[in-house]
Amino acid sequence: MAVTIKDVAKLAGVSISTVSRVINDSKPVSPEARRKVLHAIDELQYEPNEVARSLVTKKSNLIGVIVDDIGNHYVAQIVRGIEEIGRMYNYDIILSSSYGNADTEIKFLQLLKTKQAEGIILVSEIMNDKLLDYVKNTKIEFIYLNRYYKVPELPTVSLNNREASTTMMRYLVDLNHKNIMYVTQKKDIDLTIEKCKIDAYNEVMKEIGNKPTIYHIDSHEIYAGYNAGPEIEKIIKENNITAVFCSQDELAIGLMSYFYDNDIKVPDDISVAGYGDINVASIYRPTLTTVKEPYYDLGAVSIRKILKTLIGEPIDEDKIVLPMRLIKRESCRKI
Amino acid sequence: MAVTIKDVAKLAGVSISTVSRVINDSKPVSPEARRKVLHAIDELQYEPNEVARSLVTKKSNLIGVIVDDIGNHYVAQIVRGIEEIGRMYNYDIILSSSYGNADTEIKFLQLLKTKQAEGIILVSEIMNDKLLDYVKNTKIEFIYLNRYYKVPELPTVSLNNREASTTMMRYLVDLNHKNIMYVTQKKDIDLTIEKCKIDAYNEVMKEIGNKPTIYHIDSHEIYAGYNAGPEIEKIIKENNITAVFCSQDELAIGLMSYFYDNDIKVPDDISVAGYGDINVASIYRPTLTTVKEPYYDLGAVSIRKILKTLIGEPIDEDKIVLPMRLIKRESCRKI
DNA sequence: ATGAAAGCGCTAACAG
């Protein structure tokens, strides 16, 4: 059996209340008693049982984090931000991966509640209406970090995607590109954030008086960008496209790999721009011009917001929007 | 106040024991009572408090995972394996990142113990002797996953690095390479696992009757591989090297980027092999020939081992060694 | 300043 507060009290010759007081220094304790207690603690290598403590204080110091897949680099960065800031406030995080399953997300949410998590951050790629309902009817600190959807009803930390896309488009235009193609997700999926980006694209194309060329892919993974290569190549030739702006870095990397394998030179023959600044973006050759999504900050800001409300500090607002940054690299050139 | 077992009992008109019994179905309960309880639970949206439950059962269903940095891809893969298997047995994981600080690792270890974690997996890149002592004197299920060091005194799950390096070397030899260079960590660091790999390299070089050429770098990150480019290039020319075997994929990728930027063609001018099969390895062009470290499995096997001992199943052995696999890609060619 | 005692929400004998 592990050593408990009773053992310490006995050895120190005081009551358990006194021991508790020195552990938490919640009330004055005579120097003499304190010394004895401290000594006993040391002797016994006593470590308080946080579970028992939680039960009475109702503070678990646990934040639940439900993610899509910790194996995704951007997710890992978000978790990094959450964890590092949480740590500063003495909070631990419980991690669960849903792999994009809506029911699993809800199951974890409930599970985390039973574990008395004080707040929950959901890093999701899907739109989970059932979960939305559930959260709205339950009082728990909650933040929705969704990379693709806007979630109007709930506290979110998000990015200014529209502005970022506009910035990238204007940059491409500055590079004298006129025929710019946009490669994005499958058309029929109703991705609210992607809509903002498409709007930005369309707007800039309209500004420069050119017709938009949008190509839809059914996935946002690298291989999908690669596989779409032949069709995109055809469209490029037919429409005299000089720059391709991809809605995700993964797509851009896949596409560049296709170009590499088919002797199309980036950026000499075609400029390619991405979105996200995933870690490969700066490693791949040519390095990818893209827009940096500040994942770490996304996580950090989220947990800070939860912690603030937990502590009772005034919170600024329910929706936090973070800026993004244009990263100019080799894959786009002036023509 | 949250709804408790008492509320359910009252509403259902039974005792709390009966409620407890239907929740856990630990003992037979009359259909009638069960129905009433279930109904009350539903009515009240009751969710048992796991903290209270843990306190009495002494089961937290929590596994602590201390990692170096969840932002590292390989670490994330390990955690993925841990989490996914843990989930199958109803275990949650608490994640803490030490960022390579030995004291932080110990602090987390203690913290996780107070949270009543039933087992702890340490995914570390450093050698932490103090922690070794600590763990040996404490009875807690523990596994050390160290990528660079052998940890003889503790249960570990590790890889057969010696064999893997030999396999890679023999493959290179099969490709008719005779003058093979090995690029690795700084010489004075005492990396026990790296030593195995160097031994394997030396042995094969001896077999083919050629002198070893080992180059030491002070970091294992991509930029380090890149920065070492000029010197490595010089050595290659002087020694007529035709293949470079890097102790880490990161180094290989950095080096290939240097080659790309300096118009040295891989694999036409030089073959490059890596170690690890990090995610970029298959994405980078040319794709990197490497040895696959099964990170996911490493995590999965670790937690499974802990869970087994927790459940009381017989455990096979204290040291588990996983095999690695040669991944032939474009960066190495026959000469 | 200190101890006794109540109780956090739950499980597990124990008695019926």
Added chain:
DNA sequence: CTGTTAGCGCTTTCAT
């Protein structure tokens, strides 16, 4: 099959 009761290890009144 069911209710009563005694804790789990700790914090926190409430006396003293």
